[in-house]
Amino acid sequence: MKSRTRAFNGLICALALASCSAPPKPPVVDPASKRPANVPAIVELQICRNDLHDARLLAAKSDRLAQANAEILAQLSQRQQSLAAAQEAAAHQREPRNRVFTVLFAFGSADVAIPSPDAQALVEAARLAALVLLRGRTDGSGDSLVETRMARARAVAVRDYLVAAGVAPQRIRTTYQPTGDHAADNESAAGRAVNRRVEVELYPALPLPLGPSQARRP
Structure with a gap:
């Protein structure tokens, strides 16, 4: 009995030694998992x-x-x-725009007396203007030779003033109207002081003449 047990144990040991000495089998790869x-x-x-x-x-x-x-x-x-x-x-x-300056005069006088700031602005603008139109006025209540001469003398005085200041005389035009074109109430002293004036109209360009068809338009 003991001999059989020893033989069985020896067989088991032999199998164990055989399994340990044998090389491991390579892993099996599933062909379905291959990429x-x-x-x-x-x-x-x-x-x-x-x-x-x-x-x-x-x-x-x-x-x-x-x-x-x-x-x-x-x-x-x-x-x-x-x-x-x-x-x-x-x-x-x-x-450029049209501009208008007003030069006032004392009663019965044609002497030009313009405050310095206003005089400088007037002269500078007149030098640049293509046309300078002067309109002499009085505070007269009726047409007379005296009023006419005064209105003209005032316009000429302003013209001479501008020419002396360097404004080209060929660009200056003068006109006058002794009565009837008052700028203020001529019945009051303050109104008459405003009416004794020369209006200086400055034009940056010369007016264009109207053609015959334009002149006939109403």
Whole structure:
């Protein structure tokens, strides 16, 4: 009995030693889990995926560029509008306009006495004007030789004053009206002081003559 047990144990030990000395078996790979990386269809699919990714990146970049260009265009448009408005405003400011100065006179006098600031402004504007029209006036209540001479003398006095200040005489025209063109109430002393005047009309451009058809229009 003991001999059989020993033999059985010896067999078991032999089997154990045999199993330990045998090399391990290689792992078994399931063919279904293999990834056919070199299959042409798979390669083409990967290329398509890469191309799609690159296209998406380019599209996003294009969107950003388009948005940036739109913002730049909007800023340029706004700037152009601002510049156009500024140029238009500057043109209106530079646009020459007709101006009228009034030179007042003492009773019965044709002496020109203009305050210094007003005199300087009048002379500077008259030098730039293409036409200077002088209209002599009096505070007379009726036509008479005296009033006529006074109105004319005042217009001539202002003309001589402007010529002496450097205004070209060929650009000055004089006219006068002794009565009937009052600027204020001629019944009061203050009104008569305003009526004793020469109106200096300054034109930046010479008037254009009317054609025959324009002259006949009502």
